[in-house]
Amino acid sequence: MKLLRQTLATIAVALVSLGAQAQQNGTWTLYNTKNSEIGGNNISAIAADSKGVWVGTYQGLCRLNGASWLDYAMFNEKLKDQSVNCLMVDKRGVVWIGTDDYGVIEFDGTHWTEYATETRRLKMKFIKEITQDKDGVFWIGVTLGGLVSYNGYTWEKYTPEDCGLLSDFILDLAVDRANRKWITTNAGVSVFNDRRWVNYTVENSGLPDNIVPAVAIDGNNVKWFGTLNGLASYDGEEWRIWNTANSPLPANQINDLVFDGDGMLWIATSGGAAVFDGEGRWVVFTSKNSLLPAGNIYKISVSRQGDVWFGSDTKGLAKLSGFTMPAPEVTAPVAEEKPSEETAKPVPAGEEHVRINPHLAEGYITITIESPTATVTFTNKDGKVVKTVNNYRNNQKIMINKMAKGMYVVGVTTVRGEKRIKFNLK
Numbered sequence: 001m002k003l004l005r006q007t008l009a010t011i012a013v014a015l016v017s018l019g020a021q022a023q024q025n026g027t028w029t030l031y032n033t034k035n036s037e038i039g040g041n042n043i044s045a046i047a048a049d050s051k052g053v054w055v056g057t058y059q060g061l062c063r064l065n066g067a068s069w070l071d072y073a074m075f076n077e078k079l080k081d082q083s084v085n086c087l088m089v090d091k092r093g094v095v096w097i098g099t100d101d102y103g104v105i106e107f108d109g110t111h112w113t114e115y116a117t118e119t120r121r122l123k124m125k126f127i128k129e130i131t132q133d134k135d136g137v138f139w140i141g142v143t144l145g146g147l148v149s150y151n152g153y154t155w156e157k158y159t160p161e162d163c164g165l166l167s168d169f170i171l172d173l174a175v176d177r178a179n180r181k182w183i184t185t186n187a188g189v190s191v192f193n194d195r196r197w198v199n200y201t202v203e204n205s206g207l208p209d210n211i212v213p214a215v216a217i218d219g220n221n222v223k224w225f226g227t228l229n230g231l232a233s234y235d236g237e238e239w240r241i242w243n244t245a246n247s248p249l250p251a252n253q254i255n256d257l258v259f260d261g262d263g264m265l266w267i268a269t270s271g272g273a274a275v276f277d278g279e280g281r282w283v284v285f286t287s288k289n290s291l292l293p294a295g296n297i298y299k300i301s302v303s304r305q306g307d308v309w310f311g312s313d314t315k316g317l318a319k320l321s322g323f324t325m326p327a328p329e330v331t332a333p334v335a336e337e338k339p340s341e342e343t344a345k346p347v348p349a350g351e352e353h354v355r356i357n358p359h360l361a362e363g364y365i366t367i368t369i370e371s372p373t374a375t376v377t378f379t380n381k382d383g384k385v386v387k388t389v390n391n392y393r394n395n396q397k398i399m400i401n402k403m404a405k406g407m408y409v410v411g412v413t414t415v416r417g418e419k420r421i422k423f424n425l426k
């Protein structure tokens with residue numbers, strides 16, 4: 001009977017894949033409890049490697065090798081009906097498993113290592129994220145338990161009460177080129193360089209929301225943040241924001257981010273998934289234009305072979321194979337014409353909603369706009385334009401520290417119209 005069920009599941013998966021190939025670039029394969037031996041439909045963690053994929057669910061840990069699923073509760077009873085919240089494969093190939101009740105568990109393919117004493121002493125239940133820095137130190141984010149480091153010999157705990165960490169509710173972790181730890185929380189982003197802390201919040205940066213479920217760092221060391229109010233990037237000077245109002249992003253709630261080998265950013269959201277080249281090319285995946293499960297996509301992982309794995313919070317696992325980012329569209333050059341007075345005006349497609357966000361202590365302002373770009377002018381009380389910013393993007397910094405104090409009229413012109421706002425530079 002089991003063999004028959006596995007055979008039918010294989011046929012069902014194959015039919016799903018063939019159906020998707022004609023619909024979109026790449027081939028889709030779906031795994032759920034109806035068509036496979038996966039441990040559960042609520043996917044809470046994914047770690048793809050060269051031989052298969054590790055999958056964490058609310059019911060434990062399982063692995064897909066080829067076409068065969070293996071439930072690891074058979075080898076470690078603590079994983080039976082245990083929520084696996086995160087997975088990481090370290091530099092040695094050892095799998096680190098973050099659980100609800102048993103803290104961190106290591107598995108090298110043969111032996112299990114558990115840290116029961118440290119879990120009790122450091123109150124390391126409800127592990128949310130695990131990463132490894134450039135010195136080989138492991139960093140562990142604990143829900144309502146702060147940040148823990150482990151160098152192979154000693155453990156150290158960081159909480160808001162004894163350091164500059166913003167919150168003990170850790171959501172994600174990443175390490176940059178300088179070995180700085182970027183820690184996202186429910187209160188903003190903390191950065192730790194092993195000596196001092198720096199914090200970014202809505203109040204002192206271009207971050208669009210203080211709840212930040214995801215962080216990823218690209219090949220140019222730019223930091224990318226997934227928030228409950230859209231996607232943000234920060235290159236050390238400039239913040240850029242993408243949301244459903246100014247981009248094809250399928251939803252503003254971002255759950256996970258990962259870069260593939262070509263530098264493309266894969267985004268899991270509450271309304272589907274997307275891949276973004278960081279500039280202008282997007283491909284969006286939903287249940288309407290692909291075989292991605294409907295609803296909340298919670299986790300995402302990319303293998304070295306380029307397979308992209310999507311974890312749904314209730315409807316199982318999806319794999320996209322053979323996807324390639326479409327090439328940029330090439331258009332023939334058009335001879336420049338001097339625009340008439342009529343065509344030079346903005347297209348009246350509705351009033352642009354504009355908000356100025358002053359950061360006077362830091363010497364800059366940001367402006368929240370709905371359109372992709374704008375032209376921003378500063379006119380002084382004598383009617384003279386003293387500063388112009390072309391191709392302004394949402395929430396980009398505008399330095400004002402060298403401007404004279406006084407009253408200005410800030411003009412913001414987009415394709416939707418023009419907005420003029422009085423601004424007092426004190």
